[in-house]
Amino acid sequence: MRMIRESTLNYSSPSLLLNYGIIVTMVTSAGHRHPISQMIAEINAIFAEIGFVFAEGPEAETEVYNFDKLNVPKDHPSRDMQDTFWFRSSDTSEPMVLRTHTSPVQARYLEQHAGELPVRIIVPGKVFRNEATDATHEAQFYQLEGLYVGEGVHLGHLKGTLEYFFSKFFSGKTEVRFRPSFFPFVEPGVEVDMRLMEGKSALAGKWIEVMGAGMVHPHVLSSAGIDPAKYSGFAFGMGVDRLGVMKYDIPDIREYYTGDLRFVNQF
Amino acid sequence: MKVLHSWLQEYIGDTIASPKDLEALLTFHSFEIDGIEEVAGEFVLDVDVLPNRSSDCLCHRGIAREIASITGVPLVHDPLTNVEELPTTDAIKISIADESACPRFSASLITGVTIAESPQWLQTRLLALGQRPINNIVDATNYVMYAIGQPLHAYDADLFPRVDGQWQFEVRFARAGEQVSLIPEGGKNEDRIVTCVGTELLIVDASSDMPIGLAGVKGGRYAGVHAGTKNIIVEAAHFHPTITRRTARRLGIVIDASKRFENEPSRILPPIAQREIIALITDIAGGACEGVLDVYLEQRLSPTVQVTLHKTNALLGLQLTTEQVGAILARIGATYQLASDQVFMVTGPAERTDLLLEEDFIEEIGRLYGLSNITSVPPAPLPVTSINVRQFYTELLREHLVTQGFSEIISSSFRAKDTIQLQNALASDKSYVRSSLLHNVKEALDQNYAHLDILGLRHVSLFEIGTVFLKTETSITEQTMIALGVRTKGDGYSAKDDMPLKLACDAVDRVLGKSLAWSVHDGVAEANLSAVLSVLPVPLGYAPVTSRPPVSYVPMSPHPTLARDIALWVPTGTNATDVEVQLHALAGAQCVRVSLFDEFTKGERTSYAFRLVFQAPNRTLTGSEIDAVMVSIYTTLATIGWEVR
Numbered sequence: 070m071r072m073i074r075e076s077t078l079n080y081s082s083p084s085l086l087l088n089y090g091i092i093v094t095m096v097t098s099a100g101h102r103h104p105i106s107q108m109i110a111e112i113n114a115i116f117a118e119i120g121f122v123f124a125e126g127p128e129a130e131t132e133v134y135n136f137d138k139l140n141v142p143k144d145h146p147s148r149d150m151q152d153t154f155w156f157r158s159s160d161t162s163e164p165m166v167l168r169t170h171t172s173p174v175q176a177r178y179l180e181q182h183a184g185e186l187p188v189r190i191i192v193p194g195k196v197f198r199n200e201a202t203d204a205t206h207e208a209q210f211y212q213l214e215g216l217y218v219g220e221g222v223h224l225g226h227l228k229g230t231l232e233y234f235f236s237k238f239f240s241g242k243t244e245v246r247f248r249p250s251f252f253p254f255v256e257p258g259v260e261v262d263m264r265l266m267e268g269k270s271a272l273a274g275k276w277i278e279v280m281g282a283g284m285v286h287p288h289v290l291s292s293a294g295i296d297p298a299k300y301s302g303f304a305f306g307m308g309v310d311r312l313g314v315m316k317y318d319i320p321d322i323r324e325y326y327t328g329d330l331r332f333v334n335q336f
Numbered sequence: 337m338k339v340l341h342s343w344l345q346e347y348i349g350d351t352i353a354s355p356k357d358l359e360a361l362l363t364f365h366s367f368e369i370d371g372i373e374e375v376a377g378e379f380v381l382d383v384d385v386l387p388n389r390s391s392d393c394l395c396h397r398g399i400a401r402e403i404a405s406i407t408g409v410p411l412v413h414d415p416l417t418n419v420e421e422l423p424t425t426d427a428i429k430i431s432i433a434d435e436s437a438c439p440r441f442s443a444s445l446i447t448g449v450t451i452a453e454s455p456q457w458l459q460t461r462l463l464a465l466g467q468r469p470i471n472n473i474v475d476a477t478n479y480v481m482y483a484i485g486q487p488l489h490a491y492d493a494d495l496f497p498r499v500d501g502q503w504q505f506e507v508r509f510a511r512a513g514e515q516v517s518l519i520p521e522g523g524k525n526e527d528r529i530v531t532c533v534g535t536e537l538l539i540v541d542a543s544s545d546m547p548i549g550l551a552g553v554k555g556g557r558y559a560g561v562h563a564g565t566k567n568i569i570v571e572a573a574h575f576h577p578t579i580t581r582r583t584a585r586r587l588g589i590v591i592d593a594s595k596r597f598e599n600e601p602s603r604i605l606p607p608i609a610q611r612e613i614i615a616l617i618t619d620i621a622g623g624a625c626e627g628v629l630d631v632y633l634e635q636r637l638s639p640t641v642q643v644t645l646h647k648t649n650a651l652l653g654l655q656l657t658t659e660q661v662g663a664i665l666a667r668i669g670a671t672y673q674l675a676s677d678q679v680f681m682v683t684g685p686a687e688r689t690d691l692l693l694e695e696d697f698i699e700e701i702g703r704l705y706g707l708s709n710i711t712s713v714p715p716a717p718l719p720v721t722s723i724n725v726r727q728f729y730t731e732l733l734r735e736h737l738v739t740q741g742f743s744e745i746i747s748s749s750f751r752a753k754d755t756i757q758l759q760n761a762l763a764s765d766k767s768y769v770r771s772s773l774l775h776n777v778k779e780a781l782d783q784n785y786a787h788l789d790i791l792g793l794r795h796v797s798l799f800e801i802g803t804v805f806l807k808t809e810t811s812i813t814e815q816t817m818i819a820l821g822v823r824t825k826g827d828g829y830s831a832k833d834d835m836p837l838k839l840a841c842d843a844v845d846r847v848l849g850k851s852l853a854w855s856v857h858d859g860v861a862e863a864n865l866s867a868v869l870s871v872l873p874v875p876l877g878y879a880p881v882t883s884r885p886p887v888s889y890v891p892m893s894p895h896p897t898l899a900r901d902i903a904l905w906v907p908t909g910t911n912a913t914d915v916e917v918q919l920h921a922l923a924g925a926q927c928v929r930v931s932l933f934d935e936f937t938k939g940e941r942t943s944y945a946f947r948l949v950f951q952a953p954n955r956t957l958t959g960s961e962i963d964a965v966m967v968s969i970y971t972t973l974a975t976i977g978w979e980v981r
Contacts, residue, residue: 100743100797102734107884110731114881120718123727128749128803129769129812144578144585146387146598154766155759162810167749167758167769189718195749195803199762208766209749224702225653229712240886247707248364249699251386257651257699259707260368284651287695301651317889324892328745328780330791330798331892336884 104313104336105211105325109193112213112309115237116191119230121215124190126174128197129156132164134173139254140288152199154208167197171214172254175285175304179218179293186300187219193309204321211309218285218295218302224257227282227303231261235279239316241268246276255283255304272315279315280307338465339399341379343483347400349412355379358403365406365703367393378464390599391689395485398687405668405704415484416604416687418611425627427501428569429542432633433508437537438551439634441507441573442606444614445493449473449623451565458620472621473561473568476613478592485601486572486609487593489549493567495559497543503569504542507551510534516547518554518589527557536583537575552580552597554589567623570613572606602687603636638684643697645678651695652702653710664704665697726816728875729848730801730865733818735879736847740840742797742820747776749803756805756812769805773819776800777860781823789899789949792931796823797836801865816869818844818852819862833859848872893953897928898962903945903981904973908937915944915978922969926950926957943981 113123126134141148154167174192182188192214202208217226228245235243243265250260262276282305287297310322317336319325324332345352353361358381359369367389370382385393392398397415404411428443453459454475462469465482469475477488496503510516510532518528530550532538537551541558548558552575561568574597581598584590607630614625643665645658658677665672669685684691691697702710734744750761754768761767770776777800784796799820806813822837824830834856841861845851850872852863906915912932920930927948934945950962970980 098741098792100738100741102738103744103746104887105746106730106734106744106801109727110734110881111883113727113878117720117878118717119715120720122720122722123724125724125726127814129805129814144582146390146577146581149387152762154761156812157757157759160756160807161812165812197749199760199766201762208763221650223651223653223713224707224710225713226715228653228710229714232712233715245712247710248368249366249386249703249707251388253387256693256695257702284695287693317887319889320891326746326748328747328776328783328798329787329892330743330745330780330784330793330796331787332889333743333745334791335889336887 101330101334101336103325103333104317104319105309107336108309108313108316109211109213111238112191112193112234115234116215119189119233121189121191121217124174124178124192125194126168126171126177126192128168128195129165130168130173132166134176135166135168135170138176138289138292139172140286141253145253154197154199168194169198170196170306171212172304172306174214175216175254176289176293178216179290179295183294186295187217187222189217191215202323204323207310207322207326209326210322213307213309213312215305216285216302218290218300220300222284222301222303224259224284224303227259227284227305230303231263231282231305235263235265238312239265239268239270239272241270241273242266247282250281250283252281252283252306254286254289255281256286258283261305261307271318277315279311280305282306337383337385337394337399339381339383339396340461340464341381343396343461344400344403347397347411347413347415348403348409351409353403353407355381361403361406362399364706364708366402375464376460378460380464387599388690390595391601392485392687394596394599395482397484401669401687408667415612416608418608420611422607422610422614422628422630423625425629427503427626428505428629429502430505430507430629430631431542432631433506434537435633437509437576437579438507439574439576439636440603440606440630440632441505441571442610442628442630443503443505443572444570444610444628445503445567445626446570446614446617446623447493447567447626449566449568449617449621451561451563452621455620471561471563473565473617476616476620477570479616480609480612481592481596483612484605484609485596486605487552487596488609488613489555489571489593490561491548491559491569491571492561492565493559493569494565496541496569499543505571506540506542506545507573508538508540510536510538510547514538514547516550517556517558518550519557519560530587533586535579537579539571550583550587550589551575553584553587553594554591568617570610570617572609572613574601574603574606600689602689603632603634604686606630636689638686638688639692640681640683641692641694641697642675643672643680643682643694645680647694648698648701651698652705653713654702654705656701656705660705661701664701667704668700670697723875723877725869725872725875726865728878729869729872730816730818731879732847733801733844735882736843737799737820737840740797740843742799742840745777745780745798745800746802747773747780747800749805751775756807771804771806772862773800773802773804773817774857774860774862777819777821777862778858781821781859782828785823785826787897789947790897790929790951792929792947792949794824794933795836796821797840815864815866817862818865819860820844821860823859829858837861891953893928893951895952895954895956897949897951898957898959900948900950900962900966901933901945902948902966902969903934903943905941905943905979905981907977908940908942910942912944916946919946919948919969922972923948923950923965926952926962926965 156165171192196212231245247259250258252258265272285302290297368384454472459469512534514532538547539549549555577600584594672680672682750766751768822833824832854861854863929949
């Protein structure tokens with residue numbers, strides 16, 4: 070008996086059966102998930118274990134949420150940190166942008182849940198920057214935002230949460246260190262470096278700059294209706310693409326978005 | 337901001353740490369260092385000054401002061417503490433139309449200077465910072481800016497008309513349509529003529545109402561210093577950061593001076609800058625200062641802020657004492673009084689315009705004490721209080737679709753042409769946002785069909801789940817779409833694609849328990865998921881995430897592939913995988929894929945047919961070299977008793 074062992078043919082097409090007069094075996098190779106969606110699923114599973122809710126917000130965002138409510142005023146130099154795609158004013162009743170970060174969801178979520186503290190969320194999502202692209206910069210990429218607001222939240226909680234996350238995500242004990250930094254929506258602001266302490270990965274033993282973070286700025290809390298004298302919170306934001314660069318040795322982040330299965334099917 | 341080690345030493349003294357040690361100190365307490373290089377015998381540190389410190393640290397004194405805050409060793413020389421009285425003059429008059437736009441304006445008259453090249457030490461320093469020396473006067477204004485962060489501008493007093501024996505400056509807003517002629521930008525010869533919209537602040541020669549510069553942004557050619565200049569007026573002023581920034585951005589002018597003005601340097605700086613420049617110019621260009629006029633209309637003092645020990649420790653996660661916090665505040669030059677034994681009333685130093693809130697001071701305390709002292713608090717396990725519907729159902733679909741042989745793509749949200757155009761996209765292929773996934777999925781089908789051999793596939797089946805953008809009457813809305821694509825033939829869509837596509841869409845409907853409104857075009861089916869998410873059953877928990885084996889990505893070769901098929905008889909019971917492994921070993925490293933495409937058994941013999949795909953990472957392979965590889969494979973297989981058909 071002749072058998073076709075088919076790698077992609079996973080539907081038993083009647084016409085095929087007829088043509089060959091044979092049995093199609095269903096030894097099919099599965100398709101492949103995109104590494105970004107796979108990482109987001111893993112990230113969500115890791116954070117779900119410590120009570121972080123998966124939150125979301127629009128990719129077409131208002132200027133108010135993308136900037137103003139995050140303590141990034143108009144005509145302020147802190148807006149230079151991000152190159153922004155603007156929608157045309159004729160299309161919108163208020164100024165709108167393609168969100169430059171997932172941080173607007175901090176403001177949106179806090180406003181909606183100001184009476185339900187503590188809140189713990191992660192926000193994985195697509196963000197956009199209007200800049201020239203190269204191996205480490207794309208006009209679109211995925212960011213992972215994290216936010217925990219409650220009573221008595223401090224930088225030690227941020228450090229512990231990130232060490233927990235990285236250790237799980239990179240499957241090995243990971244330590245984290247902070248350096249001073251600035252982001253308008255946090256104060257104090259820190260740059261976060263991580264170091265994988267064990268394993269054979271090319272990352273092991275090296276300090277790697279991975280993200281920005283800090284304590285939520287009192288202006289962000291009060292504009293969401295939360296009393297900064299009573300509550301505090303940490304926030305962090307990192308590139309999912311960059312996590313993949315580290316996890317999978319991807320040399321050029323533009324490859325994520327080419328639609329090329331020679332890329333996707335390696336995962 | 338580039339800083340010279342030798343220049344910092346003037347302020348810090350001979351106990352200054354080495355460039356390498358400064359790098360470590362600054363990195364963990366203040367700023368990242370982008371590099372250290374040696375230029376003409378000078379060590380140059382490239383300090384990545386943070387945006388909130390661009391008010392006081394875009395200069396050597398600022399970085400030196402920062403180092404003093406870290407080490408606790410006071411500066412041996414601090415220009416900001418110089419309170420030497422400046423001579424005054426009646427020869428200059430300044431009128432300011434709006435005191436919040438220009439709260440301070442000073443001008444000094446220096447007579448009898450000799451224009452020449454700057455002395456070697458000054459030229460060396462400017463060159464090490466990447467600046468081109470021009471002449472001693474212009475170089476001196478730049479030098480003082482790099483020293484203390486206050487931009488300055490010099491005029492030839494003899495080219496600047498006098499009225500009643502006075503040089504008359506005016507600072508006012510531009511009139512719409514008013515034109516200003518600016519010094520050409522780098523590499524250009526002609527002046528740039530700028531037409532004002534009315535929001536610009538101008539410096540004007542009041543004798544003729546002639547605009548001579550865009551305040552804080554760029555100077556005009558008017559009364560410029562030239563080889564024969566004898567008498568000069570030097571301006572040092574403070575302009576509103578937002579007004580400066582708006583004008584600079586609108587005109588696309590970002591120069592050292594505008595960058596400093598828009599970050600709100602301290603209003604105490606103009607007279608200090610005058611002291612510095614008068615001393616420097618009279619030293620290197622001769623002449624004498626006749627006097628300075630300093631108009632200071634609107635003072636801004638550092639606010640006094642309540643900082644509690646409780647909040648400090650509560651945000652940082654530390655257990656600092658009153659004494660420790662007090663010592664750090666003193667190190668940064670802040671003054672304080674204790675309102676109680678745990679409550680500080682703190683005033684930051686005058687040059688620190690960034691210290692406005694309790695949290696700003698807490699940041700100072702944390703980074704100077706050392707962020708490395710923060711101890712991790714591991715999170716405790718907790719259940720999640722809600723499940724994200726979109727994530728839950730899209731995950732369900734992804735996991736289902738990959739079992740059906742569909743691979744997932746994430747394509748660009750941008751299109752060269754679509755319905756919603758963006759205002760300011762830099763790249764023409766990103767002028768619009770997508771209103772559908774159809775085109776991207778179709779393009780991915782076209783593109784991937786060409787790579788079937790190397791993919792080891794016979795058809796392309798792929799999907800995308802992503803956001804598209806739509807216009808409403810007053811705004812932009814978005815929807816989460818799902819699109820599936822199947823391509824069975826190389827020359828584009830064929831009717832044969834329809835059946836497998838239909839089956840896949842039906843299966844998606846079954847997974848959701850809901851029929852989606854699929855629209856199908858040429859082998860691609862798309863449906864709106866957002867429309868059904870709200871009516872699907874509320875999920876109770878996420879499905880466990882299947883862990884994947886570790887992957888190390890192998891970059892794609894841009895060079896073409898070559899494929900060769902081989903069919904062979906092996907004894908029945910021989911495992912196909914063993915044959916595949918053997919073939920792969922024989923074919924060598926340039927064989928990037930071996931895929932079985934046919935097998936059948938006749939009695940004691942089984943026939944396997946494999947396709948071998950060859951590709952080199954760095955060159956195009958030739959047919960003859962691969963034929964040679966195949967011959968050697970045939971020969972070796974014969975020796976182990978596998979018969980090539």
